[in-house]
Amino acid sequence: MSGVKKLIITEDRNVFFLLNEKIKCKTLDRIMPKITHIGGPYFTILSCLLLILVGKNSVKVSALEALTTLTSSHIFVQILKRLCTRPRPYMVLPEANTFKYLLRDYSFPSGHATASFSLAVSFSFFFPGLAVFLITLAVLVSISRIYMGLHYPSDVLIGSTMGIVFSYITHIYGLMLPIL
Numbered sequence: 001m002s003g004v005k006k007l008i009i010t011e012d013r014n015v016f017f018l019l020n021e022k023i024k025c026k027t028l029d030r031i032m033p034k035i036t037h038i039g040g041p042y043f044t045i046l047s048c049l050l051l052i053l054v055g056k057n058s059v060k061v062s063a064l065e066a067l068t069t070l071t072s073s074h075i076f077v078q079i080l081k082r083l084c085t086r087p088r089p090y091m092v093l094p095e096a097n098t099f100k101y102l103l104r105d106y107s108f109p110s111g112h113a114t115a116s117f118s119l120a121v122s123f124s125f126f127f128p129g130l131a132v133f134l135i136t137l138a139v140l141v142s143i144s145r146i147y148m149g150l151h152y153p154s155d156v157l158i159g160s161t162m163g164i165v166f167s168y169i170t171h172i173y174g175l176m177l178p179i180l
Contacts, residue, residue, distance in 0.1 A: 084108045097147075
């Protein structure tokens with residue numbers, strides 16, 4: 001079993017350096033910090049609340065479902081962060097490229113990846129014509145987290161998976177929180 005774990009850790013670091021170091025350029029240095037905020041709490045929560053307040057019919061229902069998915073998935077994210085206590089890559093790998101957005105909490109799983117996929121999949125159920133755009137945006141948010149040295153690929157892979165799974169559970173079982 002330790003051989004498999006060692007292989008996973010090695011490949012995780014290899015992909016990390018591919019996305020954090022090998023593709024590094026001035027253009028991405030300007031774009032990635034902006035993209036990463038799309039998965040942050042201000043954007044995700046406020047966009048849901050705004051759509052709940054001003055939206056009608058399917059827009060309002062989709063925003064309620066997205067906010068429910070966001071809330072439930074992030075409870076699980078916070079539990080896992082405290083259980084796993086994985087340090088962020090820039091704390092362990094001195095050669096990692098970083099930006100001014102250094103965080104001190106734990107790396108696993110990525111909350112931004114979870115949030116961006118929670119919203120992308122939730123809204124895609126209601127607006128399938130936007131699915132490719134929304135999922136592409138969620139993938140870019142996830143990649144930005146690695147590019148900025150804040151997460152390993154496995155952090156964003158698990159975070160993305162959690163966002164997708166929680167979206168399906170919320171949508172299929174209609175588990176909307178009694179917010180309104």
